Amino acid sequence: MTSTLNVMRHAFAAGVADYRSIFTWRSWVFGWMVRVVAQVSFFGLIGLRVADDRSAFYLLIGNALAVAAQSGIFSLNMTTGERWAGTLPLLVASPTSPVVVFAARGAYLAVDGALSAVLALFIAGPLFGLHLPWPRVIAVIPLTGLVALAAYCLGTFLAGIVFRFREINGLVVNTTYVGLMAACGVNVPLSYYPRAMEWLSHLLPLTNGLLAIRGVFAGDPASTILGHAALEAAVGAGWLTLALLTFNRLASRGRLDGSLDYGA
Amino acid sequence: MRGFLAGVRLQAAIVRAEYDVVLPFFTAPLFTIIFLMIVRHSGRHDLQPDALMAPVLMTMWWLALFQGGNFVTSDRWQGVLEWALATPVGLPAVLLGRIGGIMVFSLVGFFETWGVGELLFGVGIPLEHPLELALTLLATVFAMSGTAVAFAALFVLTRNAITFMNSASFPFYVLGGVFVPIAILPGWIQPVSSVIFMSWSADLLRASLKPAHIDNFWGRLGMIMLLGAISFAVGRAVLNLVLRRMRVTGELVAV
Secondary structure (H helix, E strand, O other): OHHHHHHHHHHHHHHHHHHHHHOOHHHHHHHHHHHHHHHHHHHHHHHHHHOOHHHHHHHHHHHHHHHHHHHHHHHHHHHHHHHHHOOHHHHHHOOOOHHHHHHHHOHHHHHHHHHHHHHHHHHHHHHOOOOOOOOHHHHHHHHHHHHHHHHHHHHHHHHHHOOOOHHHHHHHHHHHHHHHHHHOOOOOOHHHOOHHHHHHHOOOOOHHHHHHHHHHHHOOOHHHHHHHHHHHHHHHHHHHHHHHHHHHHHHHHHHHHOOOOOOO | OHHHHHHHHHHHHHHHHOHHHHHHHHHHHHHHHHHHHHHHHOOOHHHHHHHHHHHHHHHHHHHHHHHHHHHHHHHHHOOOHHHHHHOOOOHHHHHHHHHHHHHHHOOHHHHHHHHHHHHHHOOOOOOOOHHHHHHHHHHHHHHHHHHHHHHHHHHHHOOOHHHHHHHOOHHHHHHOOOOOOHHHOOOOOHHHHHOOHHHHHHHHHHHHOOOOOOOOHHHHHHHHHHHHHHHHHHHHHHHHHHHHHHHHHOOOOOO
């Protein structure tokens, strides 16, 4: 157990180091955050154009939370990054389980996603006149973290699936997060979907967490909000379990057919 | 001309080999569904054509940014830039062929979005002014190509081009009025939007889908061409300058 925690600690530190080599604080603030606020504002403006403030607020909250899920899904890029760096075969050959390393290494993405989403909501929201009900709005922070973590679990599961198919990694990342924007009640209420789709969306990260956050803004009872949050946690745990069950087996297949190498 | 055609052929081969090139054609149907759901749920069926046109422009922008803008940088990373510069054919001609090829390819998004709208929602692109629509799309392809050259120059100069690429999507969708006309934006942003060709393209594309007469069509079309030409001229000048400096300093190969 101690050695697993030790591996996770080092993997997380490696992930943070990766991230710091990608972004400086300037490029994070003036590049990434500008994009995120623009993304949320883009949908807020659509809300204003199609209807009114209420519609804009609905789209603002939904799309701010979608940013948390989006960053979580970016964990898919890790396996491709390892392959490019030539460290993937070494990682698979090591005595440590690859899924433990990957789950810890990309955890900074969940932190980054939650932070980006909360900032986007708290910056773009007031720009559009969204009231942030104090002190209830504080509950949005842990709930956003939960959404980011649940999405991260789905991303880790998908990372195992695309382990050996690096050429479709970008496709899977982008279609998954835009797919979540389409299927999780981000832009229209779940009741607008066909029945089967509505039911399926509850099995995806973001859907239940978003319901909890909309509940915070609507002044729903704590029990209702906690119920949605518990479902979001269960969905995240489900995807993580699937990742744990499949990741190592899929990685081993790559070891059998030699497809883990950069040149493969 | 030989260099231009060679660029087109090279790009066609890359499109066939690389999955990432077709990435926006996977996300465009999803954005079409999202936008159509939003307008239909709000009862704004009059905005359905606008909802269909937004993913078309987003697809074109994505390809100009991530593909066209990345040509020189990726050639440099793959170690082929110095070989390309050493050949008797000028690099700008090849580059223009590649960018032109990818931007014409981006028009697939127009028909794809139309098909998804028809298939899932029974909504098509209304051809109220077909000639104006076609001319605006072609002018947009031209302006996107010019912008891609400017991006190519910018990315060679940038230490981390991918960060810029990831950041330059939604800010330009807002400023370019991809879905929401710039008239709705705050007054202080509107002068910035008016020098972005996409705001002119988006407005004209939306106008060409509505039955009403299009005001000042040729003037607005000319503005798209002009802004695209300026981007191309600036991009080409900067690119020439950067490549000349790299030849002098021996930085053509990324290390």
